Amino acid sequence: MQEMQTAAARRAAEAAAAGYVLDRLEAVPRLVGRHEDFLIVTGLAGTARDIARLTGDGAHAYLLGGAMGAACMMGLGLALARPDRRVLVLTGDGELLMSLGALATIAVMNPPNLAIVCVDNGHYGETGWQRSHTGLGVDLERIAAGAGIRATRTIADASGLEEGSRFIREGNGTCFVLLRVAPTEPPAYKRNLDASACRDRFRAALLGAR
Amino acid sequence: MDTAAAAPGWQEELYAVLRQNGVTQFAYVPDAGHRVLIDRSLADPEVHSIPLTSEEEGVALLAGADLGGARGVLLMQSSGVGNCVNLLSLVKGGRFPFLTLVSMRGDFGEGNPWQFPMGQAVQPVLEAMGVICLRVERREDVIPTANAALTMVFKSGQAVAVLLGQKLIGAKPF
Numbered sequence: 001m002q003e004m005q006t007a008a009a010r011r012a013a014e015a016a017a018a019g020y021v022l023d024r025l026e027a028v029p030r031l032v033g034r035h036e037d038f039l040i041v042t043g044l045a046g047t048a049r050d051i052a053r054l055t056g057d058g059a060h061a062y063l064l065g066g067a068m069g070a071a072c073m074m075g076l077g078l079a080l081a082r083p084d085r086r087v088l089v090l091t092g093d094g095e096l097l098m099s100l101g102a103l104a105t106i107a108v109m110n111p112p113n114l115a116i117v118c119v120d121n122g123h124y125g126e127t128g129w130q131r132s133h134t135g136l137g138v139d140l141e142r143i144a145a146g147a148g149i150r151a152t153r154t155i156a157d158a159s160g161l162e163e164g165s166r167f168i169r170e171g172n173g174t175c176f177v178l179l180r181v182a183p184t185e186p187p188a189y190k191r192n193l194d195a196s197a198c199r200d201r202f203r204a205a206l207l208g209a210r
Numbered sequence: 211m212d213t214a215a216a217a218p219g220w221q222e223e224l225y226a227v228l229r230q231n232g233v234t235q236f237a238y239v240p241d242a243g244h245r246v247l248i249d250r251s252l253a254d255p256e257v258h259s260i261p262l263t264s265e266e267e268g269v270a271l272l273a274g275a276d277l278g279g280a281r282g283v284l285l286m287q288s289s290g291v292g293n294c295v296n297l298l299s300l301v302k303g304g305r306f307p308f309l310t311l312v313s314m315r316g317d318f319g320e321g322n323p324w325q326f327p328m329g330q331a332v333q334p335v336l337e338a339m340g341v342i343c344l345r346v347e348r349r350e351d352v353i354p355t356a357n358a359a360l361t362m363v364f365k366s367g368q369a370v371a372v373l374l375g376q377k378l379i380g381a382k383p384f
Contacts, residue, residue, distance in 0.1 A: 041274065062277055067300035070270035074300075077274025077282065080235060080258045085278075101263030102270075109260060195304035199277065207279045 009129040013122075013183040019156060020122050024181040028119060029054050031155070031179060032088065033165040036060065038115075039078055039206065043071045043091030045126040045186070047119050051090055052191035059205035065193045069098035072116055076106050079114040079174075082206075086113050088168065093120040093134040100143060106174055107148030115168035116144070116176045121183040129183060144176040151175035220352045221246035224311075227353060228283060231360045233309075235260060235275045235282030237268035243313025243379045244285040265290030269297040273306045281364055284310040288317070288329045291336060291371075298339035301369050308341065308369035309359060318347075319381030332373065341369040347377040 028050045032038070035054050040061035042048045048063035055061050064071055075089035096103075096118050106114065122135030134140055141154045151171050155164045155178070164177055192198055225247050228236075236251035237260040238244055251259035262268050268284035275282045286294075291312060301308045315322070316329015333343045342362065346355045352374075359370045 039278070041277075064300075066303065067270070067297050069266065070273070070297055070300055073267045073270035074274035074277070076260075077235065077271035077276075077280070078278045079274075080260075081275045081278025081280030099267065099270075102267050104263050105260065105267055109258070195300065199304045199306060202277050203279070206277070 006128055010183060013129040020180050020182050021157060022181045023184065024050060024119060025187060027161060027179060027181055030161045031117065031164050037169065038086050038088035039082065040088045040090060041071050041075045041078060043095035044068060045092065047090045047092050048191055049186040049189045050119065053187035053189040057191050059201045062198060062202050063191055065195065068095055071095055072099060072102040072106060075114055075116065076109060079111040083113055086169065089116045091118055093118060093122065093132050093140060094124045096140060097133055103144050103147040103149065110173045112172045114174045117168065117179055119179050119181055121181050123183045125183060141178040149174055149176045154178040154180065156180040220349050223353055224356055225250040227356050231364065233281045233283050234258060235271065235280055236285065237262055237271050237282060238285035239265055239290055241287045241313055243287060243374060247285055265293040266297040269294050269301060272308060273300050273304065276306050286310060286312055288312055288314045288332045291332045292328050295335060295339060298341065302340040305367060307363045307367050309363040310371045312371050312373045313379055314373055314375050318376040320376060321381065336371050341371050343371050343373055345373045345375055347375040349378060
């Protein structure tokens with residue numbers, strides 16, 4: 001019963017989401033490209049499953065399962081710690097909206113090895129497809145630019161993905177991509193929810209046993 | 211004149227101890243109680259001095275630093291502890307090492323009643339989220355406590371808050 005209601009809410013969300021056309025199941029892998037190029041931090045829910053599927057729940061990705069609002073700042077701490085590696089934060093519109101101040105902090109620090117991708121479906125998919133602020137008109141790319149992040153893009157159709165994939169790999173400052181996608185289900189991937197085990201495996205893979 | 215302005219020596223020493231222990235990320239919301247540490251981090255080309263818009267950003271930042279093998283410290287006032295609570299889920303669930311220095315308000319001799327609700331809640335709130343609190347009230351205890359905290363955090367992987375009380379840093383009369 002609840003599943004039927006959720007599906008109905010998602011269909012209503014899809015019908016209402018003009019301009020949100022990309023399929024995240026294809027768009028995220030195409031934008032990220034060779035995922036091994038990055039150390040990755042994701043938000044919870046959808047973006048965690050996007051990256052879990054893409055990397056096979058790989059040790060070079062740290063996926064949140066709670067602590068909503070932490071993704072961008074974890075990415076900053078990691079990027080400052082590892083200037084020799086590129087760091088990708090892939091997070092959702094709801095998760096990013098919870099920590100908009102982080103965009104200001106990141107803009108001030110401006111590490112050149114950090115890329116933030118916001119997978120914006122205009123909705124809180126995990127909680128029943130309620131509209132998010134972006135679905136009601138808030139433009140996160142303009143907020144990122146207003147915060148002072150100089151390299152920003154919105155990608156809303158497939159024609160921007162190839163250039164976007166290069167964009168998140170280059171530049172001499174932090175970059176931000178708003179990836180608009182349709183409000184459809186993220187991949188059904190069972191990722192590891194043990195935050196401590198995931199920390200250990202990330203550090204073991206990156207730093208060796210310590 | 212408050213105690214900190216009269217005797218900045220322990221703050222200089224505290225910065226040196228943090229640096230000797232490999233701390234390279236100093237995150238803070240600007241605060242008078244941490245002025246010396248903040249200024250030293252800004253002037254030090256070998257560390258990242260990271261101004262935050264809100265303290266919870268620092269909790270996530272330090273977890274990210276740990277993933278990359280770096281050590282950091284979060285400098286905040288007692289009121290900032292309240293902003294950190296849910297993100298401490300990351301520290302507790304992920305068993306991330308976590309070090310914060312908290313300059314207390316709403317405590318010994320406080321003259322601003324707005325500071326009391328959070329000031330008095332600091333220790334129970336931190337302890338409820340699994341953060342060990344070490345309180346410092348005397349100048350001679352600062353460095354030994356900092357060394358103890360550094361060992362607990364970076365050798366034993368614990369989450370530790372050093373609470374710098376108003377007997378030490380001086381109570382504000384406003």
